Amino acid sequence: MRVVVTGGAGFIGGSLVHALVGGGAEVTILDDLSTGSMDNIHPAAAFRCMDITDDASRAVIEAARPEVIVHLAAQVSVAASVADPDHDWTVNVGGTRAVAEAAVSAGARCVLLASSAAVYGEPVELPLTEGSHTDPAVPYGHSKLEAERVLDEVLRPAGVDFACLRFANVYGPRQRAGGEGGVVAEFASRMASGTTPVIFGTGAQTRDFIFVADVVGACVAAAEYEGVLAGPGPGGPAYNVSTGRATSVSMLAEGLRVAMRYAGEIGREPARDGDVAASVLSPEKAAETFGWRAAVDLQHGLGVTAAWFSRSR
Ligand SMILES: NC(=O)c1ccc[n+]([C@@H]2O[C@H](COP(=O)([O-])OP(=O)(O)OC[C@H]3O[C@@H](n4cnc5c(N)ncnc54)[C@H](O)[C@@H]3O)[C@@H](O)[C@H]2O)c1
CATH class of the missing domain: 3.40.50.720 (NAD(P)-binding Rossmann-like Domain)
Incomplete structure (x- = not known):
């Protein structure tokens, strides 16, 4: 092709x-x-x-x-x-x-x-x-x-x-902090360099x-x-x-903390304008039409991502 x-x-x-x-x-x-x-x-x-x-x-x-x-x-x-x-x-x-x-x-x-x-x-x-x-x-x-x-x-x-x-x-290897959906890259690069990652808002906001x-x-x-x-x-x-699974930003930060072996603090700042409170997307149509489903478990994906950020620090 x-x-x-x-x-x-x-x-x-x-x-x-x-x-x-x-x-x-x-x-x-x-x-x-x-x-x-x-x-x-x-x-x-x-x-x-x-x-x-x-x-x-x-x-x-x-x-x-x-x-x-x-x-x-x-x-x-x-x-x-x-x-x-x-x-x-x-x-x-x-x-x-x-x-x-x-x-x-x-x-x-x-x-x-x-x-x-x-x-x-x-x-x-x-x-x-x-x-x-x-x-x-x-x-x-x-x-x-x-x-x-x-x-x-x-x-x-x-x-x-x-x-x-x-x-x-x-999220995953090669991601830059600052791009769309870059929260994992942002947290991972901060944890890798020993800088405090910051959660905006309560951390209860969910993403897929x-x-x-x-x-x-x-x-x-x-x-x-x-x-x-x-x-x-x-x-x-x-x-x-999408995966069809909602994960809160606090849960994500904790999962990444484990994957990165980060022992420092996680900071908090006020919520940003335009941030939606909850988001999860059904992947059923893609599964039914072209037979695709997400297969990678979040903690496994965070582990692979953490290894990449630790290596490329
Ligand atoms: N990362 C996410 O979570 C996410 C979520 C939803 C949608 N997307 C979309 O996925 C696509 C890829 O995003 P990504 O996260 O890999 O970002 P990225 O910034 O890593 O990739 C974008 C690429 O496009 C290139 N580019 C930008 N403007 C260009 C132009 N005018 N001409 C030629 N090249 C140009 C950049 O150099 C870069 O290599 C984008 O369309 C983005 O909107 C990403």
């Missing part, structure tokens, strides 16, 4: 490209290294250092003749989206339009967009399903929801299949934490699926990529 991975030098993209190459795929990475790193790039993948919003990206995608495009490149920081929503929109919406148009002219079979649980905003029901109300609380969530709409607008009339994979809070290898598994399963992903069912082309 020929695959283009935008954002393939990033946290999730780095792991995805390693898995795709390991499975025999021919991979081309487009990444401007704004938050990604050359260290994450698999040597067997072709790499073009390029902004996806640059006009030249279309020719690079066409030349790669991808069957599948996994579009991960994005402005991923919620705080940066609040500080500069225009830039967030340019990269996440404009960039998605550019990738979708290139997918059409390159004759791709399918595009997978890295969307986010942030499209739901404060949940009105739990667990969230793909048919749940969407009302993003932050500009990042708005741009991801609009990116989903843009895919529909560009790809459906052209007959290119697509899926909007709404990732829950992803999913290990990066499970997210990679979902992307591969969706890429290999031979049916139609953008079908007419509830939520259309949207698929939650």
Whole structure:
């Protein structure tokens, strides 16, 4: 399979490209290294250092003749989206339009967009399903929801299949502190350096934490699926990529404390604006459609993550 991975030098993209190459795929990475790193790039993948919003990206995608495009490149920081929503929109919406148009002219079979649980905003029901109300609380969530709409607008009339994979809070090796869902990376890097990690709010807020290898598994399963992903069912082309299990931030900190053998304190600060109180996403639709389920237990995933942060300190 020929695959283009935008954002393939990033946290999730780095792991995805390693898995795709390991499975025999021919991979081309487009990444401007704004938050990604050359260290994450698999040597067997072709790499073009390029902004996806640059006009030249279309020719690079066409030349790669991808069957599948996994579009991960994005402005991923919620705080940066609040500080500069225009830039967030340019990269996440404009960039998605550019990738979708290139997918059409390159004759791709399918595009997978890295969307986010942030499209739901404060949940009105739990667990969230793909048919749940969407009302993003932050500009990042708005741009991801609009990116989903843009895919529909560009790809459906052209007959290119697509899926909007709404990732829950992803964690694992290669993650930087400060990105979306970066609480594990933030805590782990602080614990590794002996700096006090800080919980914002009570710590009772819950999230659906999913290990990066499970997210990679979902992307591969969706890429290999031979049916139609953008079908007419509830939520259309949207698929939650999640565990279906809620973990409080306090529980997460304690699990990581064990994994990191951290004996110091855990600090507390007031809750931040836009932080939702509870979030857990049902993964049933992905399981029923393309046969994927998360398999990694949280404490095991935290152990692997802790080992990586301890080594790379
Ligand atoms: N990490 C999470 O918990 C999480 C949750 C939901 C959704 N997502 C989405 O998953 C995707 C990957 O996120 P990640 O956590 O691996 O973040 P990341 O910052 O590690 O990866 C993003 C990659 O995109 C590249 N990039 C950014 N802007 C670009 C541009 N204009 N042109 C080319 N490359 C560009 C960066 O250099 C980086 O390598 C993103 O779309 C993100 O919104 C992540």
